[in-house]
Amino acid sequence: MERYDIAIVGTGPAGLEAAITAKIRNKKIILFGSAALSEKVQKAHLIKNYLGLPEAGGADLQKAFLDHLSQMEIAITDEKVTLIYPMGDYFSIQSSGDMYEASTVILGAGMVPGKTYPGEETYLGRGVSYCATCDAPLYREKTVAIVGFTPKEEAEADFMAEYAGKVYYFPMYKDEVHVREGIEVIREKPVSVEGGMKVEKLITTGSAYDLDGVFFLRESVSPGQLVPGLEMDEGHVKVDRSMKTNIPGCFACGDITGQPYQYIKAAGEGNVAALSAVSYLDALRRAKA
């Protein structure tokens, strides 16, 4: 498999600056994220403290960032990264589309609201799952609920319906839902997961459903789930001044490392993270020579 020097996750100011710095240092990079850039960039109202760009709106910044990327010939791989696993001297990366390998990883995927439902963590692996494509065949003939946070998850519900006896789909968004026939779409909000040794019920705002499994499919997974073994500190990834995490070769930058949540701070950390990854790669090469 092709091995990248640096895999960067996130297309906000942190990830983008990391990509640009790594590219300038001639590293072979892959940048994962939304091709239209982080929603937080697009939707920003007005940013007054970004150096050199007074009174910049989100749309202006988005355009300026995209122009910068195309000038540097940096492409965005528009896939959702679902798992990053440290293999020793490299990382194995699984995305919605494919598997990749990289010597270092820079996490710049922003801050995800860390809220989970009562019972969700208790029953993880005992009826609660985050990966329908992984576990669907284990639910043959069973009753499951898919809680989809974006319309992209409708495909997962369709996949699940090929195996499960009964599928409930709970859209956590307002858009019209398009799922295959037989899937019951329910516009209620989950409240908690209950059961004994394993999941037995999903309690919602309107009712309670007897079932065997609940799949929570969120926009992004928490950093600790994304990278098994990653050390966290009160909901943020723990880093030092060089943006190193507790896992050798894994760096983090931007909102994911903690407050202040500012564009210029995120970009600055992206720069530091990329330079630290470059030093790490140099050390790795020297150790192998």
Added chain:
Amino acid sequence: MAVTVITEANFENEVLKSDKPVLVDFWASWCGPCKMLSPVVDQIGEEMADIKVGKVNVDEEPGLARQFNVMSIPTLIVFKDGKAVNMSVGVQPKDAIVALLK
């Protein structure tokens, strides 16, 4: 040590009656995270002489998966003296897997 393929037929002899602790990896060919975890489990099997590593393909052995309530894969279960003593679900760092065996 080589990895043993565990089936319902050899489960009793290879796992329950094993004189060494057995690390059993429940996996399937369609599961991406299982593919990531698998080489690490193999590595642990090679590095630790005092344990045994077994693999259960949940597609081929749904009975074993049911018996041990495997509802998410990869799942790792450690058996000692004929009993399941430790379990972990999902992809785990290598140290965490080694810790299951301690």
